[in-house]
Every structure is written in structure tokens, then in C-alpha cells.
Amino acid sequence: MTHQSAREIQDEAARWVARMDGAEWSEADEAELARWLDVDPRRQGALLQAQAAWATLDELATASNDDDADGRVAQPGRRRFLIGGGAAIAASVAGSAFLIGQGARYGTEVGEIRRVPLADGSTMVINTASQATVDLEKARRLVRIRQGELWFQVAKDAKRPFLVEAGRIRVQAVGTAFAVRRREAGADIFVTEGVVEAWAEDATAPHIRIAAGEHAFVADNAAVLRSPASATSVYRALAWREGKIDLAGVSLADAAAEFNRYNHRQLVIVDPNIGKESFDGTLRTDDLEGFAMAVHESLGVPIDLSDPNEIRVGRPRK
Numbered sequence: 001m002t003h004q005s006a007r008e009i010q011d012e013a014a015r016w017v018a019r020m021d022g023a024e025w026s027e028a029d030e031a032e033l034a035r036w037l038d039v040d041p042r043r044q045g046a047l048l049q050a051q052a053a054w055a056t057l058d059e060l061a062t063a064s065n066d067d068d069a070d071g072r073v074a075q076p077g078r079r080r081f082l083i084g085g086g087a088a089i090a091a092s093v094a095g096s097a098f099l100i101g102q103g104a105r106y107g108t109e110v111g112e113i114r115r116v117p118l119a120d121g122s123t124m125v126i127n128t129a130s131q132a133t134v135d136l137e138k139a140r141r142l143v144r145i146r147q148g149e150l151w152f153q154v155a156k157d158a159k160r161p162f163l164v165e166a167g168r169i170r171v172q173a174v175g176t177a178f179a180v181r182r183r184e185a186g187a188d189i190f191v192t193e194g195v196v197e198a199w200a201e202d203a204t205a206p207h208i209r210i211a212a213g214e215h216a217f218v219a220d221n222a223a224v225l226r227s228p229a230s231a232t233s234v235y236r237a238l239a240w241r242e243g244k245i246d247l248a249g250v251s252l253a254d255a256a257a258e259f260n261r262y263n264h265r266q267l268v269i270v271d272p273n274i275g276k277e278s279f280d281g282t283l284r285t286d287d288l289e290g291f292a293m294a295v296h297e298s299l300g301v302p303i304d305l306s307d308p309n310e311i312r313v314g315r316p317r318k
Contacts, residue, residue: 004040012036013046025115033117048119107131108148111262111286113243121155122162125241127181128262128285149181151192151241168201168220178210179238186219190234239282246282252295255279256313259288267292270314274301 004012016033019025037043106126108114114126120136130148135141138160143150145166154162156175164171164180169187171180176194180187189198191210198218199207205222213231218224227233236246245262247255253275256267262285269275277299283290292303292311304312 006042006046009040009042009046010050013043013050016047017050020115020117030115030117030123037117037121044119044121047117051116104134105131106134110264113240113285118155120157120160123153125151127151127240145180145182145187147182149179149188149240151177151179151190151238153177153193168203169198169218170201171196171198173197176212183217186217186223188215188217190215190237192231192234192238240285243285244282245285247279248282249278249280251275252277252279252313255291259285259291262286263288265308266310268310268312270312271301274299274314 016036019029020033037047106114106116106124108126108128108130110129112128115123116126117123118134118136118141120141122141124132124134124143126132127149130150131146132148132150133144133146135143141157141160141162143152143162143164145164150164152162152164152173154173154175154177158174162173162175166180166182166187169180169182169189171178171187171189173194173196176196177192178194178196179190179192181190186200189196189210191212191214193212195209195211197207197209198216199205200218200220200222203222205224208216208218208224210216211229213234214229215227215234215237216224233248236248239246240262245255245258247258250258253269253272256269256275260266265288267288274295279295279298281291281294283294288311289305292305292313295301295313296303301314303314
């Protein structure tokens with residue numbers, strides 16, 4: 001291929017970052033991005049700088065209330081801004097790009113799922129209402145989950161272990177794929193590839209190993225609750241990566257709680273007895289009405305869709 005100038009690479013990197021922040025980003029896009037990065041080692045740095053520019057625009061938008069009702073620049077305008085001045089913006093935040101190595105912050109709003117490629121070749125997918133910081137250090141790669149859930153596809157680097165902190169819980173891998181969800185008293189760990197090691201900080205209990213297809217909850221007091229090994233159940237639990245919720249065999253109360261993670265409008269199961277009923281199905285994370293209608297049709301219970309802030313299932317409002 002023709003040798004590209006730094007300016008051309010920066011412009012392409014800006015376009016990639018804009019695509020990644022869109023709703024249509026797919027596994028095919030991810031594979032295409034990986035091929036693009038492999039062609040020229042300069043592209044990793046350019047992508048990192050473009051990501052820093054994108055994050056900077058987010059911060060500027062949040063600080064201003066003049067652009068948008070909720071304080072954020074509308075995405076199309078932000079995308080045009082980054083693409084139109086990709087090289088200039090990337091150059092202006094070249095120093096800021098190193099924030100990735102000093103605690104770069106990533107986050108999502110309620111209902112938002114974001115896929116982020118990291119400079120070491122790893123990828124993380126951030127679930128709804130989640131916050132984390134990333135430090136790519138010389139001796140290790142560290143992610144601190146402040147809240148929520150993230151899935152990681154870790155690039156192999158035996159000299160730099162990949163460590164995730166979620167409260168007092170620690171999960172470490174070299175090259176594998178796994179998800180960590182921070183809970184109030186511990187963390188859920190789902191492994192899709194390879195093996196991870198997990199433990200509770202400052203606890204005397206030994207570290208545990210969790211392999212592909214396994215799920216474990218590690219409590220802050222080092223207690224461990226393992227689920228039966230099942231690759232199918234792990235992938236179902238991680239259906240959110242594709243914008244879906246897999247509700248195979250869960251109770252209606254748990255299903256409603258899961259939907260409520262992704263939506264400002266909330267599901268309310270009025271009758272506790274109905275909440276104990278099981279439900280099977282896969283729906284989009286934003287399809288609350290579809291879920292309510294499915295419950296109505298399968299159990300014959302009333303639903304109330306009149307309130308824009310909630311959907312009541314089980315008994316009409318008095």
C-alpha cells in the first residue's frame with residue numbers, strides 16, 4: 001500500500017473513533033478495525049489520540065449547558081467536529097492521550113453500551129451506567145471499575161498482567177476474555193475465554209481460578225459462590241454486549257430489575273406473586289413494552305402503559 005502521512009493516519013483514526021461511538025458498531029467493524037491497526041504501528045497511537053480528543057469533547061460538552069438540554073453536544077455535531085479537524089485536534093491533545101496511562105476515565109449513561117479499543121490491543125465493552133479508569137503502565141495494565149459492568153478481550157502480554165479492580169475484588173489475566181460486574185458486597189465474574197485468577201484484597205482466603213464458561217461471585221469477605229459451569233449461561237448473561245437481555249428461566253421480578261438497569265422508564269411488578277413467575281425470552285434492552293406485553297399475553301395479567309415514567313404489571317392503578 002502507499003505510505004501514509006501522519007496527517008492521513010490521524011484523519012482515518014478520527015473517523016474510526018466516530019464510528020465506534022455510533023449505535024451500529026458491530027463485531028465485523030471490530031475485525032475491520034483490528035486489520036486497520038495491524039497495517040502500520042503508527043495507527044495505534046493515532047487512534048489513542050483520537051479517543052482522547054473524543055473524550056475531551058465529552059468533558060467540554062458536560063461542562064456546558066448551552067449546547068443541549070442535558071448538557072451534552074449532540075452526537076452528529078461532535079462527530080463532524082472531530083472528523084473535520086481530526087489531525088489538528090489529535091495534535092492538540094497529544095499530551096492528553098497519555099491520560100490513558102495515568103487513569104483515563106470511561107463511562108456510559110443509562111441505556112448506553114460502548115465498545116472501546118485500548119492502546120495495548122485489548123478491547124473493553126462498557127455496559128449501561130458504568131464508570132471505570134484505565135492505566136496502561138509499564139509493569140501492568142490496570143482497570144478500576146467505579147460502578148457497573150465491563151467485558152474485556154485482553155491482548156496477550158506476559159510481561160504486563162491485566163488487572164481489574166472492583167471494590168475489594170481483584171481479577172487478573174494475561175490474555176483472555178471475561179466480564180466483571182461490581183456489586184455492593186463483591187463482584188460477579190464471567191469468563192468467556194481462557195482462565196482468570198480472582199481474590200478479595202486483604203483477605204486470607206486463597207486466590208481462585210475461574211475458567212471459560214464459568215461464573216463466580218466473589219464477596220468482599222472472600223466467600224465464593226460458583227454457578228454450574230455452562231458456556232451457554234455465561235453468554236446469555238453477557239447478551240447485553242449485543243444490546244439484548246436473555247431472560248431464560250429468570251423470575252419476572254429479576255427480569256424487571258434487569259430491564260430497569262437500561263432504562264429511565266421503570267418496570268414495576270405490582271403483585272409479588274407474579275414476580276415469582278419464570279420467564280423465557282430474549283429482547284432488546286430498551287423493549288420494556290414488548291416485555292410487558294409478553295407477560296400480559298402469557299399470564300393474562302393487566303398492564304398499565306399510561307405513565308411515561310413507569311410500566312405497571314399485574315394490577316391497574318387505582
